[in-house]
Amino acid sequence: MYDLKALYEANSVQNAIELLSAHPEAKIIAGGSDVLVQMREGRLAGKELVSIFKLDELRGVSMDGDGTLRILPLTSFSHITRDPLIQAHINVLGEAVDMVGGPQIRNIGTIGGNTCNGVTSADSAATLHAYDAIMEITGPAGVRRVPIREFYISAGKVVLSHEELLTAILISKESYEGYKGHYIKYAMRNAMDIATLTCSVNVKLSADKKTIEDARIAYGVAGPVPMRTPSAEAAAKGKPVSAETIEAFGEAAKLDVNPRTSWRATKDFRLHLVGELAKRALKEAIKLNGGEA
């Protein structure tokens, strides 16, 4: 038995918003792989929950008329990895969420929960940042869209107000067309582990594959919230595909990050990883785009 005070099962998005408004202390539960564990640990013990688990209208991946990828928040990690639209347009996201926990966790954990809990180490976070995802939020006042770079406020805190919920993650066509990316999760174990550092890089090459037209990079655990490193992007954009560019990219990334020392790793080790993972991920991303690195 879980130590929960009451469970309110929402039957629509509108109903979920009403339930949240009526119960100011309630927490949202989606897949439950964070909430139920925290309830067991005592951190959320005795809380009321508004469950959105049964809202099947919030599951799946589709494409809008203008080519925007629409990822619904209750889509499980394993369904994202297997989704044909994800595989065709943003395969790196499917690869990234295939590194969450273990197989059973990937069947229950949702991409919405992964972002809304505001955790910097979340496996989807770096890639969604690197692709300029737009978070579509629904609340009592209607729908608003927030770029993911403004979505995270501080560790464990995002811009959602108590009555709001994430109803879609959007990736525009300009954001994914022509780009291919690579994600690296550095952790102590291959499964059932939380990242020491994560890095997601994607690039677009010129037609002759000799020049990096655009490069985007984002990290998890390089600071209290997931982040892009503009210095690294500037160091690669418009530059030739070469060992020097890759080196400069990794070094520049270190200028923008702010990792801390935790029981998992020291700040110095994380800084070293920031440079190293950037170089390895860029190299791999160039190869995926048909370039020679």
Added chain:
Amino acid sequence: MAQMQLVKCTVNGEYRETMVDVRASLTDMLRNDYSLTSVKKGCEVGECGACTVLVDGEAFNSCIYLAVWADGKNIRTLESLMGADGAISDIQQAFIDETAVQCGFCIPGFIVTTAEILETGKEYTRDELRKLLSGHLCRCTGYENILNAVEKVMKQRLGKA
């Protein structure tokens, strides 16, 4: 006062319904209401895999799945693998043949995940099988014989043994 809810679902091929406390996990319901004690209480936080069951064909840690969410679902536990005459399945036989079992506590979970893996009908490499089984902890065997057993039964079913 306890908040109760009616949960109607299919459990191991049989339609069942019962009133469940909303605080119950799926593990609680399967063990306490349906006496399906192959569903083990291990870590109870989704790390060890001992409570793994299939919900609509996908493997879930039943310890971090609310019992009320099972409403309308098709639940299968290790017991569902039993033959009409009480015979064990080919998966269990392979685990015995490969000496994959020591204390046995983690084994029902491993076997349920193996059932999910084999139902895809695909052939996996040893590395892929390792990843597919990585949501289970076993403190006795060192995993090698479990991997051997899963690989063996996969090949048997594909006619490649």
